[in-house]
Amino acid sequence: xxxxxxxxxxxxxxxxxxxxxxxxPTPLEPLPRLSAELGGPKIWxxxxxxxxxxTGGNKTRKLEYLIADAQQHGADTIVSYGAVQSNHARQTAxxxxxxxxxCHLLLSxxxxxxxxxxxxxxxxxxxxxxxxxxxxxxLDDFEEGRLHILSSLExxxxxxxxxxxxxxxxxxxxxxxxxxxxLMWQAPFxxxxxxxxxxxxGTQAGLVFGNAAQDYGVDILGINVFHPxxxxxxxxxTGLLRSMQDRFxxxxxxxxxxxxxxxxxFGGAYGQPTQAGLDAxxxxxxLEGILLDPVYSGKAAAGLIDQITLGNFDNHExxxxxxxxxxxxxxxxxxxx
Ligand SMILES: Cc1ncc(COP(=O)(O)O)c(C=O)c1O
Numbered sequence: 001x002x003x004x005x006x007x008x009x010x011x012x013x014x015x016x017x018x019x020x021x022x023x024x025p026t027p028l029e030p031l032p033r034l035s036a037e038l039g040g041p042k043i044w045x046x047x048x049x050x051x052x053x054x055t056g057g058n059k060t061r062k063l064e065y066l067i068a069d070a071q072q073h074g075a076d077t078i079v080s081y082g083a084v085q086s087n088h089a090r091q092t093a094x095x096x097x098x099x100x101x102x103c104h105l106l107l108s109x110x111x112x113x114x115x116x117x118x119x120x121x122x123x124x125x126x127x128x129x130x131x132x133x134x135x136x137x138x139l140d141d142f143e144e145g146r147l148h149i150l151s152s153l154e155x156x157x158x159x160x161x162x163x164x165x166x167x168x169x170x171x172x173x174x175x176x177x178x179x180x181x182x183l184m185w186q187a188p189f190x191x192x193x194x195x196x197x198x199x200x201x202g203t204q205a206g207l208v209f210g211n212a213a214q215d216y217g218v219d220i221l222g223i224n225v226f227h228p229x230x231x232x233x234x235x236x237x238t239g240l241l242r243s244m245q246d247r248f249x250x251x252x253x254x255x256x257x258x259x260x261x262x263x264x265x266f267g268g269a270y271g272q273p274t275q276a277g278l279d280a281x282x283x284x285x286x287l288e289g290i291l292l293d294p295v296y297s298g299k300a301a302a303g304l305i306d307q308i309t310l311g312n313f314d315n316h317e318x319x320x321x322x323x324x325x326x327x328x329x330x331x332x333x334x335x336x337x
Pocket of ligand 1: 166198200297
């Protein structure tokens, strides 16, 4: 490869410690059949579902920075958090297996499903195969259980590093600051619009921060799939932007950065499929051979499709949909089709 064919992160990102875990750059593919069907701008998909870590997904980028930080702190054990079918938890388990670290996943039952498939298939099956220690709690018992596990690990002399749910803090979010630079480097067109699923806010905060740091001027639309009140998502993104700025100080001011969120595709609750999400999944599969999931990428794709149909992206020649992964949960959702 020549130098021009190699992605080099901006200096401030290249200076951060990183542990390689994924396959980079993930492909950026045109979706000609979906674009023709919808008749709007040309749609492209950034294949972060192909990031390589035990079926891939958006957490791999975050984990590269988080695990590097864990190693710098001398940790031998990772404790992380999520819902029962968390994709973040599964990628964390895979990263730990790859690096020979002990992994404890503390999972909350926040989706109203008690069937075997939801409890044991999909990401849960993979967590098990990846040799993670799995601890599952009702939401109300979570904090007590968490403190108990942390103190027992401490008594065993483990050097624990905690990774927040979704890997979303100032360090994890760096993964998506890197992603937007990777996109700008690889796009064979002028990138002006990104659409993606937004939940624990690290993906969106990282994209917004990287966009501002490099002055790319891209419009970033997060489709809320997690928070019943979208203001909570906005506050979380703002909080992450503040802590990124405190730590890395590469953006002049984060106060007026645009944060665009659409709540129209959330449906009844986190983890509950919507008809529009299922239709979007079928459309991506039938027209482009790409699998999405009903919790995250399917709802985000429903937003992409609807916004194009409404003509809200008509001022863009190209739209990039970041496929953040999630298909590992499909077998836990087999009964919805
Ligand atoms: C498949 C998938 N897409 C999108 C997201 C949302 O990313 P973030 O939590 O960084 O907002 C997640 C994680 O929650 C996810 O697992």
